[in-house]
Amino acid sequence: xxxxxxxxxxxxxxxxxxxxxxxxxxxxxxxxxxxxxxxxxxxxxxxxx
Numbered sequence: 001x002x003x004x005x006x007x008x009x010x011x012x013x014x015x016x017x018x019x020x021x022x023x024x025x026x027x028x029x030x031x032x033x034x035x036x037x038x039x040x041x042x043x044x045x046x047x048x049x
Contacts, residue, residue, distance in 0.1 A: 002036045005029070010036040012043070 001013045001024065010033050013024035027043060030036040 002033065002040065004033075012036050012040055 001015055002010050003013060004010055009029050009031060011029045012027040014027055015024075017023065018025050028036070028039055030039065
């Protein structure tokens, strides 16, 4: 899940809510959306390998 921040950067959040904090986990902040989408694909690949 990618959200645009007020600073213009994009942040990748986990799809599921963290049971302890009841918020989504921050998986990284990126300068552009393409970089965030690339990292999201890397995370999904890593989860299955």
